[in-house]
Amino acid sequence: MEEAARIRVFLDGGGDPIADYAPPASFSLDTTRMSDGEHALRIEAFDATGRMGMRRIPFEVRNGPGITISGLRAGSTVHGTLDLRLNAFGGDEPFEPKRAESPSPIPVWTWVMCVFVVAWAAWYAAEMWNVPPEFAKTPTYYSVSAQGR
Numbered sequence: 001m002e003e004a005a006r007i008r009v010f011l012d013g014g015g016d017p018i019a020d021y022a023p024p025a026s027f028s029l030d031t032t033r034m035s036d037g038e039h040a041l042r043i044e045a046f047d048a049t050g051r052m053g054m055r056r057i058p059f060e061v062r063n064g065p066g067i068t069i070s071g072l073r074a075g076s077t078v079h080g081t082l083d084l085r086l087n088a089f090g091g092d093e094p095f096e097p098k099r100a101e102s103p104s105p106i107p108v109w110t111w112v113m114c115v116f117v118v119a120w121a122a123w124y125a126a127e128m129w130n131v132p133p134e135f136a137k138t139p140t141y142y143s144v145s146a147q148g149r
Contacts, residue, residue: 003046003048003049003050004022004048005022005023005045005046005047005048006020006021006022006023006045006046007019007020007021007022007023007025007043007044007045007046008020008021008043008044008045008046009021009027009041009042009043010041010042010043010044011029011039011040011041011042012039012040013040013042017044023045029041031061031063032063034061034063035061036061036062036063036064037060037061038058038059038060039058039059039060039061040056040057040058040059041056041057041059042054042055042056042057043055043056043057064090065088065089065090066088066089066090067086067087067088068085068086068087068088069084069085069086070084070085070105071083071084071085072084
């Protein structure tokens with residue numbers, strides 16, 4: 001006797017499936033009832049001959065407020081006293097700019113880019129200050145005071 005094809009969905013290594021369908025199937029997972037953090041779905045599929053295929057899909061739930069940290073990165077090696085800036089803000093809370101923004105120092109690459117742009121602008125202005133003689137009498141460069149002579 002042939003068995004019916006089945007798809008079973010398990011959550012976080014549980015022994016009992018949270019869903020059991022005949023393929024093809026659509027499935028909704030309500031993460032609002034799950035704790036924030038790492039979770040995994042395990043899907044087991046059985047064909048009509050009884051052979052099983054399995055797939056595990058890890059994912060992370062973040063329904064709670066977002067947390068930002070400045071002054072410490074994952075996997076950092078640290079010593080001494082750390083000055084950390086922490087912030088948490090949820091999407092369901094009323095928008096409050098002072099709480100929604102997480103102040104942190106300006107990255108070094110931003111300062112380098114600013115210095116580069118200012119240096120380039122100064123060089124460009126210096127180069128364009130003296131008009132080449134072949135362009136001095138063109139309408140673009142010809143001065144208004146020279147026209148009055």
